[in-house]
Amino acid sequence: MKSLKYYEKNRHATWLELFFDLIFVVAIGKVTHILGDVHQGHFEHEQLWTFLLLFVPLWWLWSSHTIYSNRFDTDSNPHRLATLFIMLLLIVLSALIGEKPEVNYPLVIACYFGIRVIISIMYISSRSKLDGRGEFASRLGFALLVSAVVTISSVLFDPPMRYLVAYFGIFLDVLLPVFVGSILKPLPAHTEHLVERLGLLTLILLGESVISLSAGLSNIQWDRYNVMTAITGFIMICSIWWIYFESFYLLSNNESNMTGHALIYSHLFLFMGLALLANLIRHAILNDIAIRDFQIMSIIGMALFFIGKQYGYFIAVPKIRKYILQNTLIVLSLGGLVIFMPRVEYILVGLTATMICYVFLNFRYRGIFINRP
Structure with missing residues (x-):
């Protein structure tokens, strides 16, 4: 049996993990596309609920596999085959995703x-990989099987009860690693590896934002507003990249015994924020959205992105908590002001300016940490 990659020096994401991320983004792209259309300038309530109901389970599939790999990956043939089969099911799942979730719900x-x-079987089979803490893997694997059974039992019910039952099983899935871990004390998260995985996926999702920007520019009648919006959209994506990765080294250098749950769970909000902002850039270019909907989705997207980005730092790096609270309050307050501008193009410019403002605000605590790479 191969040894755990957890104990490797200078550990990095494997080629299989990178392949897994690409397949996952295909599924996330299908879900994000649900917000790509508006009806007479408005998002429909069913459309928004469908996005939320599909996004959360997909995020958890990626997160749960990442949590497992972070501690128990051996890059052995069984692990590779299991992961490849998961990827196959993800492809099938993404092909079934549509705006009407009840149509293909059983599949x-x-x-x-x-x-x-x-994933449950992978956990259970990992018991032998650790001497003192293998019980955590085994018990968590069996617990996750129970929650999976709860989720699939939802097919026995009609809407909306089936969604309540399914989400009850999903929430059990999400909470079980925390509860089981608090009792049996698993290995601390391999911080560098976890941060790298999250960063790589965020980078891929930013690439999807560029694709959304490019798609919005296809077959449009060019005018000064389109040009301004396209340039602004790209600057916003660059600003998001800068905001996310400028202080990334603070997480990588964190030496506490993190479980990783704060980083994993906060990225749900970050990824949803990225999806909303990417769609808003596209709608601003097409100018096909009512300004009221654009205002609401803009502030929600900004809030989700910054809450998701900041919470992990707030937990992992106590030294900068004061700056985190101040910077977040400033940028969200500015965002709340600029959404009242008279055109969606101007709002996009204002939101981008607030993100650039945040980049400069971050410079205030760079001197606290001397050993920056």
Whole structure:
């Protein structure tokens, strides 16, 4: 049996993990596309709920596999085969995703169940990989099987009860690693590896934002507003990259015994914020959205992005908590002001300016840490 990659010096994401991320983004792209259309300038309530109901389970599939790999990956043939089969189910699942989740619901939930079962078996089989803490892997694996059974049992019910049952099982899935970990004390998260995985996925999702920007520029009638919006959209994406990765080294250098849950769970909000902002850039270019909807989704997207980005730092780096609270309050307050501008193009410019403002605000605590790479 191969040894755990957890103990390798200078550990990095494996080629298989990078491949897994690409497949995952295909599925996330299908979900994000649900917000790509508006109806007479407005998002429909069913459209927004569908986005939320599909986004959370997909995020958890990626997160749960990442949590497992962070501690128990051996890059062995069984691990590779299990991960590749998960990727196959993700492809099938992404092909079934649409704006009407009830149409293919049994097949979608079956794919989700299959992935959860594979991850559970991976946990259970990892018991022998650790001497003192193998019980954590075994118990968590069996607990996750129970929550997976709860989720698939939702096919026995009609809407909306089936969604309540399915999400009850999903929330059990999300909370079980925390509860089991608090009792059995698993290995601390491999911080450098976890931060790298999150950063790589964020980078790929930013690439999806560029694709959304490019798609919005196809077959449009060019005018000064389109040009301004396209340039502003790209500057916003660059600003998001700068905000996310400028202080990334603070997480990588963190030496506490983190479980990693703060980083994993906060990125749900960050990823959702990125999805909303990417769609808003596209709608601003097409000018096909009512300004009221644009205002609401803009402030929600900004809030989700900054809350998701900041919470992990707030937990992991206590030295900068004061700056985190101040900077976040300033940028969200500015964002709340600029959304009242008279055109969606101007609002996008204002939101981009607030992000650039945040970049400069971050310079205030750079001197606190001397050993920056």
